[in-house]
Amino acid sequence: MRLRALLESDALGLKLLGGEDELDRTVRGVMTTDLRDPSRYLSGGELVLTGLAWRRDAADSDPFVHILVQAGVAALAAGEAELGDIPEDLVTACARHRLPLFAVHESVAFATVTEHVVRQVSGERAGDLAAVVDRHRRMMTSGPAGGGPDVVLDLLGSDLDLRAWVLSPTGRLIAGSEVGGPALPAELCARLAAEHLTAARTGRRGPHRITLGTATYSLFPIRSSGRGAQGSRDVRETLLSDWLLAVEADASDWPEERLDLLQGVTQLIAVERDRRDAARTVRRRLAQEVLELVQTGAAPAEIAARLRVAAPVLLPGLGAAPHWQVVVARAEWEGAEIEAGPIAQSLLEEILVDPLATGPEPSDRIAVAHTGDEAIALVPLPAVSSEHDGSEAGILADALLESVRTPLSAGLNDDGRVTLGVSAAVHSAEGLRGALEEARHARRVAAARPGRVCAAGHQELASHVLLLPFVPDDVRRAFTARLLDPLRDYDRRHRAELIPTLEAFLDCDGSWTRCATRLHLHVNTLRYRVGRIEQLTSRDLSRLEDKLDFFLALRMS
Numbered sequence: 206m207r208l209r210a211l212l213e214s215d216a217l218g219l220k221l222l223g224g225e226d227e228l229d230r231t232v233r234g235v236m237t238t239d240l241r242d243p244s245r246y247l248s249g250g251e252l253v254l255t256g257l258a259w260r261r262d263a264a265d266s267d268p269f270v271h272i273l274v275q276a277g278v279a280a281l282a283a284g285e286a287e288l289g290d291i292p293e294d295l296v297t298a299c300a301r302h303r304l305p306l307f308a309v310h311e312s313v314a315f316a317t318v319t320e321h322v323v324r325q326v327s328g329e330r331a332g333d334l335a336a337v338v339d340r341h342r343r344m345m346t347s348g349p350a351g352g353g354p355d356v357v358l359d360l361l362g363s364d365l366d367l368r369a370w371v372l373s374p375t376g377r378l379i380a381g382s383e384v385g386g387p388a389l390p391a392e393l394c395a396r397l398a399a400e401h402l403t404a405a406r407t408g409r410r411g412p413h414r415i416t417l418g419t420a421t422y423s424l425f426p427i428r429s430s431g432r433g434a435q436g437s438r439d440v441r442e443t444l445l446s447d448w449l450l451a452v453e454a455d456a457s458d459w460p461e462e463r464l465d466l467l468q469g470v471t472q473l474i475a476v477e478r479d480r481r482d483a484a485r486t487v488r489r490r491l492a493q494e495v496l497e498l499v500q501t502g503a504a505p506a507e508i509a510a511r512l513r514v515a516a517p518v519l520l521p522g523l524g525a526a527p528h529w530q531v532v533v534a535r536a537e538w539e540g541a542e543i544e545a546g547p548i549a550q551s552l553l554e555e556i557l558v559d560p561l562a563t564g565p566e567p568s569d570r571i572a573v574a575h576t577g578d579e580a581i582a583l584v585p586l587p588a589v590s591s592e593h594d595g596s597e598a599g600i601l602a603d604a605l606l607e608s609v610r611t612p613l614s615a616g617l618n619d620d621g622r623v624t625l626g627v628s629a630a631v632h633s634a635e636g637l638r639g640a641l642e643e644a645r646h647a648r649r650v651a652a653a654r655p656g657r658v659c660a661a662g663h664q665e666l667a668s669h670v671l672l673l674p675f676v677p678d679d680v681r682r683a684f685t686a687r688l689l690d691p692l693r694d695y696d697r698r699h700r701a702e703l704i705p706t707l708e709a710f711l712d713c714d715g716s717w718t719r720c721a722t723r724l725h726l727h728v729n730t731l732r733y734r735v736g737r738i739e740q741l742t743s744r745d746l747s748r749l750e751d752k753l754d755f756f757l758a759l760r761m762s
Contacts, residue, residue, distance in 0.1 A: 224305025402616030
């Protein structure tokens, strides 16, 4: 479609702010972003939608526009909901770089613009998709006339005789067509997710064809237009967060028009995915604020005040949460420079959803922040629940692990790991700091175990870990001196940096490769230092007990 066609739609109500001479440009796709540099997610020809969250001051506009132009986008559409009128510096930058600029009125959702562009672009390639979408223009809206992914899948069944389901990377059923048969069993969902992750690790483009029993399924990835859009440098950056569309059919003999149709459907479902991710922003911010207060030693009254703000968001209609749990996760790959914190955050948000829950929104009551390579979830627990027996016990590590082990192990292959730690429930703000440390200790216990996906709960921690806050000061000093003084003395005499090496080695869960990379050392040099630490202290850093003792000594020193 041409850019000028966007101005002809009254439903979009777009206002052209510049670029009249460039309206014959072809639009080949659409992307929503608020990243300061979205270039790796752009392939050229897109209409870029932005809420301007990347703009901090006037100086940010020109670099942002320059990046879009270098990526070959067709035009920029800026929303008025955040700042009101579009900033003049952005208008000037677009004029300077000859990039057409549209204003999106605050009453028009980006989802509406996305749906329109997808419909038009796909319609030029496949008339049947355009006909389906045109009859259900509002199917992706959040109002009563909408219905989200389920409506799309029902249409595939009724109009095209295709049964299809949307699954999470852990195999949870998000949406599914009931036309022509019963719902997909949970075991089959997990198997399809595992097969999809295994195929995706090969780097092959979807759809992936899988035969299970007498049925053949074609698996299409559903990629969000933010983190994880096309252009990601490493498939592992998005592997554990992308949804997938499973269609009960063999797509290997489909004509290009039918394949284009299904790709268009995945883009429509991605709108729902983006809406869900946007809705998580508030919960993530609440978790980050509480986490910062806890880690900086803020007064319990201040933490309690933030929890009172968070509880109505996380437990709508139920008031304050009397109990809280903390879950810590880390995702990592050997020999790969991948920003793991956001990956672990997205994955933990999915893992903590009840595996029996369906639909895209059951994670509304989960708040997850990330710091460094670690993701931390603050989970509110109602005092009483009549729906699930034993709910007062909260999240159990074994149950959490069992629900996601099979599909995630397939996606992690032979070079990735996910480790989880779960705290006990605490009843007040005063207990959150201890719960956080408890969950971190539990995750380290899980990391010491073999396997691609491991979890540990507070029940598995030694008693001296749980009683650490009550250890007398003189006992603490004696304990730390016995373990660390030989290393400190050696460091003073030889400038050997054994203490920093020990801290890094424990923080990397004993991974020689990651620790050597973090310290910018050769692995042999690292092995020499660790050997010297073991010689000076008569401890063995391959033993979990000695690792925990060193960790506690460093924390108490």
